[in-house]
Amino acid sequence: MELLGLHHVSLITGKAEKNYQFLTKVLGMRLVKKTVNQDNTRSYHLFYGDANGSPGTEVTFFDIPMAGRTYPGVSSISSISLRVKNTDSLLYWKERFTQLNVSHEDVKKRAGRDTLAFQDEEGTRMVLVADNEEEGVAPGEAWEQSEVPKEHGIIGLGPVTLTVANAEPTARVLTELLGFREEGSYPSITGEHPDIRVFATGKGGAGAEVHVETRPDLPKERPGRGSVHHVAFRVPTMEDYDQWAKRLQESGLRHSGKVERYYFKALYFRELNDILFELSTDEPGFDVDEPIESLGERLALPPFLEPRRQEIEENLRPLVLDD
Structure with missing residues (x-):
């Protein structure tokens, strides 16, 4: 029973419209699902991914217009990263970010890979990582x-x-x-703190790693807009999902039990530093209710929310995603 790698990461935005513009127009990702937060149907939940909405490519955002600023600190997912083909792509992105006034650093080595760190307008810390034909979890397909x-x-x-x-x-x-x-470590960017430890699962590579940074000098994070809510890891089959539910039950950690999200099944728990982890199935995927060619074009609701569509739509604020 092995996790395949990263499934998705979920973040908080205070302005879904600007978030959509940045993810699709600046970063060129595809909106693969426009739906609602199933735990608070007054809030949108937007999913961005590759051309096919593949597991392991998705960045999702909960739209919380009243969200305050984030105060960075520990017990947090402090940055996420996105894969590109090679170092030449990083040079393209560095020039693009300069032209579009996106805050970014120079190309730097992290864990032996060429990377380019940047931030959106809400301060979300992201890093582009060059694959450079590295072996490991296969990439998705860029949205053309x-x-x-x-x-x-x-x-x-x-x-x-x-x-x-x-x-x-x-x-x-x-x-x-x-x-x-555990597969090694690399120096912190400043060199003033303990080395960052690298953990991998499945076939490894950039799509299957968690990096752990130790910062006892920082307070606990106060999350807000631009912060990362949770990270999800890929469970390959429903049979494995059942086994993971059993393992979590036996672990003694607080956990959600089985949660039906329709596009995948989920298990949530907080690890010992209070960071929220999720285990999510690859099946059935985002094309279960929309054809691949028109993903993200309508407000999608899972069957257990569909009878409430009129009520849900009436309670959602207008959302204009301009092309």
Whole structure:
């Protein structure tokens, strides 16, 4: 029973319209599902991914217009990353970010890979990671119906970075409960803090890694707009999902039990540094209720919410996603 890698990451936005513009027009990703937060149907939940909405490529945002600013700190998913084909693509993106006034750093090495860190207007910390033909979890397929050339397009999720006061409890959950393996470390960007530890699952590579940064000097994060709500890992089959539910029950950790999200089945729990993890099935996928060619074009509701469509639509604020 092995997790395949990253499934999705979910974040908070205070302005879905600007978020849509940045993810689709600046980053060239595809809106693959426009739906609602199933735990609060007055809020939109937007999913962006590759051309096919593949597991392992999705960045999702809960629209919370009143969300305050984020105060960074520990017990947090402090950055996410997105894969591109190679270092030449990073050079394309550096020029693009300069032209579009997107805050970004220079190309730097992280965990032996060429990377380019940047932020959106809400301060979301993201990193582009160059695959450079590295072996590991296969990439997705870049969305070609954008102004970003397909050869430089985003092809999936890369490593997430967890920032904690003490890495050992998180390391135990990753290795002893979830079956990750520790594969090394690399210096922090400033060089003033402990090395960042690298954990991998499945076939490894950028799409299957969690990086753990130790920062005992920081307070606990106060999340708001631009913060990462949770990270989800890929469960290949429904049979494995049942086994993971049993393992979580036996672990003694607080967990959600089985949760039906329709597009995937989920299990939620907080690891020992209070970061929210999710285990999500690859099946059935985002094309279960919409054809691939028209993903994200309408408000999609799972069958258990469909009878409430009129009520839900009346209680949602207008959302104008201009092309």
